[in-house]
Amino acid sequence: MSGSTIVFFMLATLTLISAVLAVTTRQIFRAAIFLLFSLIGIAGLYFWMQYEFIAAVQIVVYVGGITVLIIFSIFLTQQAGEKMPKQQIGRQMFSALAAFCGFALIMLQLYKHSFTATTEPAIEPTVVNIGNQMLGVEQGGYALPFEVVSILLLAALIGCIVIAASPNPSNGGALEKPQILKK
Amino acid sequence: MLAPGLYHILFISTALFFIGVYGFFTRRNLITILMSVELILNSVNLNFIAFNKYLWPDKLDGLFFTIFIIAIAAAEAAVAIAIIINLYRSHHSIDVENAEEMKY
Amino acid sequence: MNTFLLQIRLLQVLPGNAGWMIALIPLLPLAAFVLLGLFGRKYFKQSAGIIATILLLASTLLALYTAYGYFFEYGKMDGVYQKLVPLKYTWLQFSEGVSIDMGILLDPISAMMLVVVTFISLMVHIYSLGYMKGDERFATYYAFLGLFTFSMLGLVIASNIFQIYIFWELVGVSSFLLIGYYYDKPSAVAACKKAFIVTRFADLGFLIGILILSFYSGTLDFNTLIQRLTSPESSELTAALSSSFLGISALTWGMLLVFIGGAGKSAMFPLHIWLPDAMEGPTPVSALIHAATMVVAGVFLVARLFPVFALSAPDALNIVGYVGAVSALIAAVIACTQTDIKRVLAFSTMSQIGFMMFALGVSKYGGEEGLGYTASMFHLFTHAMFKALLFLGAGAVIHYVHSNDMKDMGGLRKLLPITHITFLIACLAIAGVPPFAGFFSKEEILLAAYNHNPAIYWVALITSGLTAFYMFRLYFSIFWNKAPARLENLSRPFGRAEGKAHGGQHGEGGVAMMLPLILLAIGAAAAGFIPFGNFVSSDGKVLPSEFHLQFSIAPVALGLSGIFFAMAIYKKQNVLPDKIAASLSGLYKAAYHKFYIDELYLFVTKKILFNLIGRPAAWFDKNVVDGLVNATGTGTQTISEKIKSMQSGKVQQYGIYFLAAVIGLAVLFVYGWK
Numbered sequence: 035m036s037g038s039t040i041v042f043f044m045l046a047t048l049t050l051i052s053a054v055l056a057v058t059t060r061q062i063f064r065a066a067i068f069l070l071f072s073l074i075g076i077a078g079l080y081f082w083m084q085y086e087f088i089a090a091v092q093i094v095v096y097v098g099g100i101t102v103l104i105i106f107s108i109f110l111t112q113q114a115g116e117k118m119p120k121q122q123i124g125r126q127m128f129s130a131l132a133a134f135c136g137f138a139l140i141m142l143q144l145y146k147h148s149f150t151a152t153t154e155p156a157i158e159p160t161v162v163n164i165g166n167q168m169l170g171v172e173q174g175g176y177a178l179p180f181e182v183v184s185i186l187l188l189a190a191l192i193g194c195i196v197i198a199a200s201p202n203p204s205n206g207g208a209l210e211k212p213q214i215l216k217k
Numbered sequence: 218m219l220a221p222g223l224y225h226i227l228f229i230s231t232a233l234f235f236i237g238v239y240g241f242f243t244r245r246n247l248i249t250i251l252m253s254v255e256l257i258l259n260s261v262n263l264n265f266i267a268f269n270k271y272l273w274p275d276k277l278d279g280l281f282f283t284i285f286i287i288a289i290a291a292a293e294a295a296v297a298i299a300i301i302i303n304l305y306r307s308h309h310s311i312d313v314e315n316a317e318e319m320k321y
Numbered sequence: 322m323n324t325f326l327l328q329i330r331l332l333q334v335l336p337g338n339a340g341w342m343i344a345l346i347p348l349l350p351l352a353a354f355v356l357l358g359l360f361g362r363k364y365f366k367q368s369a370g371i372i373a374t375i376l377l378l379a380s381t382l383l384a385l386y387t388a389y390g391y392f393f394e395y396g397k398m399d400g401v402y403q404k405l406v407p408l409k410y411t412w413l414q415f416s417e418g419v420s421i422d423m424g425i426l427l428d429p430i431s432a433m434m435l436v437v438v439t440f441i442s443l444m445v446h447i448y449s450l451g452y453m454k455g456d457e458r459f460a461t462y463y464a465f466l467g468l469f470t471f472s473m474l475g476l477v478i479a480s481n482i483f484q485i486y487i488f489w490e491l492v493g494v495s496s497f498l499l500i501g502y503y504y505d506k507p508s509a510v511a512a513c514k515k516a517f518i519v520t521r522f523a524d525l526g527f528l529i530g531i532l533i534l535s536f537y538s539g540t541l542d543f544n545t546l547i548q549r550l551t552s553p554e555s556s557e558l559t560a561a562l563s564s565s566f567l568g569i570s571a572l573t574w575g576m577l578l579v580f581i582g583g584a585g586k587s588a589m590f591p592l593h594i595w596l597p598d599a600m601e602g603p604t605p606v607s608a609l610i611h612a613a614t615m616v617v618a619g620v621f622l623v624a625r626l627f628p629v630f631a632l633s634a635p636d637a638l639n640i641v642g643y644v645g646a647v648s649a650l651i652a653a654v655i656a657c658t659q660t661d662i663k664r665v666l667a668f669s670t671m672s673q674i675g676f677m678m679f680a681l682g683v684s685k686y687g688g689e690e691g692l693g694y695t696a697s698m699f700h701l702f703t704h705a706m707f708k709a710l711l712f713l714g715a716g717a718v719i720h721y722v723h724s725n726d727m728k729d730m731g732g733l734r735k736l737l738p739i740t741h742i743t744f745l746i747a748c749l750a751i752a753g754v755p756p757f758a759g760f761f762s763k764e765e766i767l768l769a770a771y772n773h774n775p776a777i778y779w780v781a782l783i784t785s786g787l788t789a790f791y792m793f794r795l796y797f798s799i800f801w802n803k804a805p806a807r808l809e810n811l812s813r814p815f816g817r818a819e820g821k822a823h824g825g826q827h828g829e830g831g832v833a834m835m836l837p838l839i840l841l842a843i844g845a846a847a848a849g850f851i852p853f854g855n856f857v858s859s860d861g862k863v864l865p866s867e868f869h870l871q872f873s874i875a876p877v878a879l880g881l882s883g884i885f886f887a888m889a890i891y892k893k894q895n896v897l898p899d900k901i902a903a904s905l906s907g908l909y910k911a912a913y914h915k916f917y918i919d920e921l922y923l924f925v926t927k928k929i930l931f932n933l934i935g936r937p938a939a940w941f942d943k944n945v946v947d948g949l950v951n952a953t954g955t956g957t958q959t960i961s962e963k964i965k966s967m968q969s970g971k972v973q974q975y976g977i978y979f980l981a982a983v984i985g986l987a988v989l990f991v992y993g994w995k
């Protein structure tokens with residue numbers, strides 16, 4: 035039992051427990067925090083697998099960006115302290131069953147399959163290598179996807195602004211919104 | 218105990234995926250549904266990295282996929298939040314049971 | 322002249338050519354029907370009558386020519402009248418021997434009927450020129466008359482039993498159309514429906530009879546059928562006689578069922594209920610259809626199949642006789658009480674047809690024994706003349722007085738002289754007073770009955786007496802009795818329809834109406850002297866007609882006493898009729914209400930048939946059959962409502978279905994794919 039094994043199991047436990055709690059707890063703020071811990075656990079796993087760059091990106095973007103965004107939206111839309119209504123027991127049972135069936139199926143298939151590793155010499159996932167390949171234009175270069183993703187990010191940015199913009203009161207609500215009141 | 222290898226990581230990622238699926242089906246709040254979707258995406262990331270490390274260490278394709286997925290997930294989360302806010306303005310609630318205008 | 326002789330010679334040598342000429346006889350009225358039916362309303366509004374009459378005149382001349390040729394030129398071979406088939410066309414072949422042919426059968430009775438039908442129809446056509454003048458649907462009326470004449474002529478020359486059935490139904494349809502001619506009168510509509518339904522009901526029996534006969538004889542052709550079912554050594558006959566149902570042989574059943582069809586059409590008891598109501602039609606129609614031609618179709622049918630009746634199914638023939646006698650007596654009793662002229666004449670028709678029926682019923686086949694057959698056909702011939710005359714005369718009276726009821730008439734002999742004389746001749750003929758036609762034919766019938774069935778003879782004698790009585794009751798009530806009634810005091814005002822047609826003129830009626838009366842009167846007077854046995858007899862051989870003086874005394878005396886009794890009561894207006902009616906009150910009331918047979922029918926249909934069969938069938942149809950169809954619809958709707966709820970608008974539910982389907986497919990492919 036080496037130290038890396040122990041670390042691995044601790045990280046795995048943290049991730050899974052937090053994930054389960056995130057989807058079952060009835061207080062929304064706690065769900066967000068549990069999600070945060072789950073994401074940190076995954077970042078830890080990346081560290082354990084010695085893919086530090088990705089771990090860092092995970093922490094910066096996911097933990098520091100998306101989770102904060104989620105927390106902001108929680109505050110913007112409702113009281114963070116209220117308990118959320120529970121789902122009907124039938125739905126919970128059925129979803130748990132479906133999820134479990136899917137999980138069992140996939141694990142069965144995975145265990146049956148023998149993965150053969152390649153014998154080529156390994157490339158270290160250092161920042162230098164990543165950077166070269168990201169912006170490279172020869173075979174195996176990711177310059178084009180990089181540009182496309184940046185356009186996507188721009189579009190997302192503009193879209194968010196348009197969708198979430200407040201309606202102009204003097205225009206009688208210029209942005210088209212369904213004026214459906216709560217039933 | 219066996220030394221943790223590919224199968225363990227795959228176990229974790231599969232479990233995460235189905236936990237996310239369960240959460241997606243069960244949760245009533247739009248934001249919590251979004252959180253479940255993030256869990257799913259993360260499980261996919263873990264998968265990619267695991268395969269990259271254990272099966273094809275001579276390439277970095279898995280890693281790049283992961284980077285791009287993270288970027289896209291961030292954009293998607295942002296847009297989703299914007300939509301949720303918009304929905305909140307018209308329905309005054311973010312209970313997904315109230316957003317059933319696409320009924321028959 | 323040369324060509325005329327040449328034609329006759331051709332007929333002698335090649336009767337085949339005559340086929341087309343004879344076929345023309347019914348086709349000319351059919352052409353009138355088509356022409357006037359399609360174009361009459363627009364183009365031939367005034368001239369429809371003339372066109373139809375001319376076509377029918379041509380048809381009558383052809384019929385007379387054919388009859389002349391048959392009886393005097395080529396019909397007889399070795400002293401026996403042959404059944405010739407000038408034309409035969411196979412229309413629908415069912416199997417080896419069984420086929421529906423359209424053909425012409427020429428034998429003594431069809432030749433005679435050709436003459437009768439065309440002549441009476443011609444008289445009615447001419448009469449209607451005056452009677453129906455000014456009617457809005459003048460062309461339609463003549464179209465229907467043409468249709469009827471075509472159908473009746475087709476019926477009498479039919480060579481195939483199914484062909485006769487086809488024309489039988491056509492005649493029923495024409496009768497329906499003509500009775501319901503005044504279609505805005507509810508009573509007329511009810512009457513035409515009643516006539517059609519009762520005769521159609523009887524025709525069910527006819528059809529089953531046809532099927533039985535054709536099954537056992539293996540053919541539908543008249544000549545072949547008669548030959549197979551009468552010759553003693555034929556296998557078909559033995560088969561038909563040996564198989565029996567409820568103790569009666571199959572052949573007898575077949576003949577009885579065929580007779581039922583005939584009884585319906587000829588208004589025999591108990592299928593007579595339609596005939597009095599059929600008087601709702603215009604009077605010339607009553608003269609043509611319900612006196613002279615259509616109602617004798619039943620008699621004609623029995624005569625056509627007479628060899629089979631007489632030789633192979635004598636029990637059926639007995640029943641024919643009894644039914645005829647009973648009908649004759651009942652009708653005569655009822656006729657004594659009716660006050661509507663046309664009803665009296667309708668019951669008189671029923672009575673006389675009863676005479677014809679039982680004359681056939683008592684007849685045997687061949688030689689002297691076959692006197693009944695000849696007498697029946699003779700009576701048919703003379704009856705056509707005087708009954709048509711009676712109806713047309715009644716029409717003239719109705720036309721003048723604008724009412725049907727005897728109470729509104731009286732003392733008309735000075736005002737309608739020609740009608741008076743011709744009506745008198747007809748009444749004398751029907752009462753059996755010599756030397757008019759009715760005497761000769763009735764005497765032969767009574768002789769035949771006397772020789773074979775004394776019971777029927779006495780019934781017939783009493784009926785003749787009653788006939789004389791009620792006919793002269795009618796005569797005296799119309800033309801004597803009291804002074805002519807004033808038009809304003811009518812007891813039953815005329816229907817709008819018939820009164821409007823003549824524009825209110827109060828003369829006797831023009832040439833068009835008087836000419837047929839005169840011609841028919843000549844016929845009624847002179848027809849008795851035709852030696853009918855020389856032409857028509859049961860086996861085709863000549864039957865010399867004799868005159869038995871002693872035998873005729875009883876019927877003539879009875880007839881004359883009936884006439885004098887009527888004269889005593891009705892010539893001058895007095896209270897005697899009412900006193901007699903009061904003394905026989907029960908019988909009188911029953912007879913006045915036609916022995917309540919209509920009420921009985923209504924009771925059976927409404928209370929029994931409708932409730933026991935109609936209502937359950939309707940319930941079944943509405944709830945089970947419709948219910949099944951409705952259930953299919955409702956079931957589909959319910960299922961679709963359930964399926965509809967699957968589209969709930971909830972994304973999570975869609976997600977669950979999606980995942981479940983994916984897992985299912987994955988399992989299928991992983992574990993099920995071979």
